[in-house]
Amino acid sequence: MMYKVIHTALDILFPPHCAGCGSASQALCASCARATAYLGKECFFCAGPAEKNNICGQCSRNHDFESIIWLWRYQNEKARTIIAAYKYKRKSALALPLARLLSQKLREHNIPRDIVVIPVPLHKNKERERGFNQAALIAKNLGLYSLSTVAVRLKETSPQAWTESRRERFKHMENVFLITRPETVQNKDILIIDDVATTGATLSELARVLKKAGAAKIYAAVLAHG
Numbered sequence: 175m176m177y178k179v180i181h182t183a184l185d186i187l188f189p190p191h192c193a194g195c196g197s198a199s200q201a202l203c204a205s206c207a208r209a210t211a212y213l214g215k216e217c218f219f220c221a222g223p224a225e226k227n228n229i230c231g232q233c234s235r236n237h238d239f240e241s242i243i244w245l246w247r248y249q250n251e252k253a254r255t256i257i258a259a260y261k262y263k264r265k266s267a268l269a270l271p272l273a274r275l276l277s278q279k280l281r282e283h284n285i286p287r288d289i290v291v292i293p294v295p296l297h298k299n300k301e302r303e304r305g306f307n308q309a310a311l312i313a314k315n316l317g318l319y320s321l322s323t324v325a326v327r328l329k330e331t332s333p334q335a336w337t338e339s340r341r342e343r344f345k346h347m348e349n350v351f352l353i354t355r356p357e358t359v360q361n362k363d364i365l366i367i368d369d370v371a372t373t374g375a376t377l378s379e380l381a382r383v384l385k386k387a388g389a390a391k392i393y394a395a396v397l398a399h400g
């Protein structure tokens with residue numbers, strides 16, 4: 175609570191500057207939003223051509239998603255700077271502008287609005303250490319119905335997972351998530367939210383347990399796809 179008060183006070187004392195370029199304007203200026211925008215149409219999993227929902231016909235047979243949306247490529251340096259600022263320095267200033275950008279993207283892709291938004295959970299130790307869950311805060315600001323405590327993370331996954339092969343990384347995610355109240359997702363369409371997704375192992379594992387709990391269609395949206 176104190177943290178929140180101090181941050182709000184800081185925003186008043188020091189007017190917002192853009193997390194992408196430092197210009198004194200908004201927390202995220204329109205020109206940085208344009209400069210980082212990803213406009214391609216490729217498959218999330220194999221980077222092959224995918225016209226409609228960012229998953230090609232081949233990959234859609236092996237995954238649970240109707241569609242996966244991402245705002246930025248993680249390779250975009252400015253996008254990485256903005257995400258780091260959001261996670262480590264300026265959560266209160268950036269959560270809403272980031273959620274608005276993502277929300278616009280969801281509309282462009284015709285993602286249904288009658289949906290349950292579920293952020294990828296952090297392990298409780300990690301959340302305590304960071305002070306907040308970056309995915310849950312975006313989810314809350316989307317203006318849709320969101321449930322941030324239904325999915326729980328049972329295991330911390332180590333940062334070394336980045337160096338693992340795709341197969342190892344998928345293996346690593348087994349039994350990471352638990353759905354605490356399956357009745358809240360049964361027969362519901364779900365939108366999973368995260369900040370960054372690389373191979374999609376985390377998203378896929380959460381989608382798998384949600385399906386197992388009885389969820390209907392699964393969509394996912396992330397700020398950046400690496």
Ligand SMILES: [Zn+2]
Binds near residue numbers: 192202203204207
């Ligand atoms: Zn800017």
Ligand SMILES: [Zn+2]
Binds near residue numbers: 219222229
């Ligand atoms: Zn594909």
